[in-house]
Structures are given as C-alpha cells and as structure tokens.
Amino acid sequence: MEIVCVHCKSINRVPAGRLQDGPVCGACKQPILPAEPVVLTADSFDAVIARNGLPVLVDFWAPWCGPCRSMAPxxxxxxxxxxxxxxxxxxxxxxxxAIAARSGIRSIPTLALFKAGHEVAREAGARPAQDIVRWASPFLG
Incomplete structure (x- = not known):
C-alpha cells in the first residue's frame, strides 16, 4: 500500500499487515501513520489526499471556532x-x-472523507469520537 508522508511528501510502500507497526518514512524518518491527527497545509493537502492508499479523513476547522476546539480531543x-x-x-x-474554498467548506467543523483523491462523504458539526468512528467506518472497507 502506498502512503504519502505528510512531512516530506515522499511515497512509501507499506505492507497492509504492517500499518499498525508505526512505519516511518524512508526519506525523512518521520512517522507516516501517527495515531494522532496530522496537520495538512497548502503544500501537503493535494499530495496526501490524492496519493494515499488509505482513506484520509479531514477535519476542516479554525482556531476561533468553539465547536472546533471542543471537538479536537x-x-x-x-x-x-x-x-x-x-x-x-x-x-x-x-x-x-484557498483549500477550504476549493473544497466547498461552508461551515466548520466539517469532516470530509477522501478515497483515492475523491471525496466520498461529508458531515458538518462537532461530534464525539465514537460517532466519528461510526460515521467513517462504512467507507473504510
């Protein structure tokens, strides 16, 4: 499975059975699948969304947004x-x-799930962890 490093945008091949083993990027040696959310920027968004073998769930948020801050943990x-x-x-x-506008984000927090570069699901509003997992799971295959 190909996984894009969010730090250096290198493509790493990771056997599906080793995804839980904490793989690191072959180029920059940073974790490529951390167990916490990664930060996307204008430099990394397109590469990470389009080239990842795993689905990518993105939380579109802003620091001034109270519901966004309360949903962060x-x-x-x-x-x-x-x-x-x-x-x-x-x-x-x-x-x-620019990325938020291009993605059609009209309210925050908004969760968008991408597979192979295409958005497959979207949901607006803050929610508990179990609801996020329950909502995303049917799309993860």
Whole structure:
C-alpha cells in the first residue's frame, strides 16, 4: 500500500499487515501513520489526499471556532481508534482559505472523507469520537 508522508511528501510502500507497526518514512524518518491527527497545509493537502492508499479523513476547522476546539480531543481519540484504517488530518481553514474554498467548506467543523483523491462523504458539526468512528467506518472497507 502506498502512503504519502505528510512531512516530506515522499511515497512509501507499506505492507497492509504492517500499518499498525508505526512505519516511518524512508526519506525523512518521520512517522507516516501517527495515531494522532496530522496537520495538512497548502503544500501537503493535494499530495496526501490524492496519493494515499488509505482513506484520509479531514477535519476542516479554525482556531476561533468553539465547536472546533471542543471537538479536537474527540477527533484525536477517533484517530487512535481508526489508526491503521485511515489517516486522520486537520486543515486550518483560516490559515488555508484557498483549500477550504476549493473544497466547498461552508461551515466548520466539517469532516470530509477522501478515497483515492475523491471525496466520498461529508458531515458538518462537532461530534464525539465514537460517532466519528461510526460515521467513517462504512467507507473504510
């Protein structure tokens, strides 16, 4: 399975059976599948979304958003629960307005699930970790 490193955008091949083993990037030696949400930027968004063999669940949020801040620990818990099944990421819509606009984000927090570069599901509003997992699981295969 090909996994894109969010740190250096290198493509790494990881056997599906080793996804839970804490693989590191062959180029920069950073963890490529951490058990916590990764931060996406304008430099990494397209590469991570389009080239990952795992589904990518993105939390579109902003620092001034109260519901976004209250959901952050629950999203981190969902990242631990979905570790090895999906890559959970966060995109700050205030810092990356062009990506938010291109993605059609109209309210935050918004969760969008991408597979092979295509959005397959979207849900707006803060939710507990178990609800995030329950909502995403049918799309993870």
């Amino acid at each position: 629950m999203y981190a818990e969902a990242a631990r629960l979905l570790h090895g099944r999906a890559l959970l990421a966060k995109l700050d819509t205030e810092a990356q307005p």
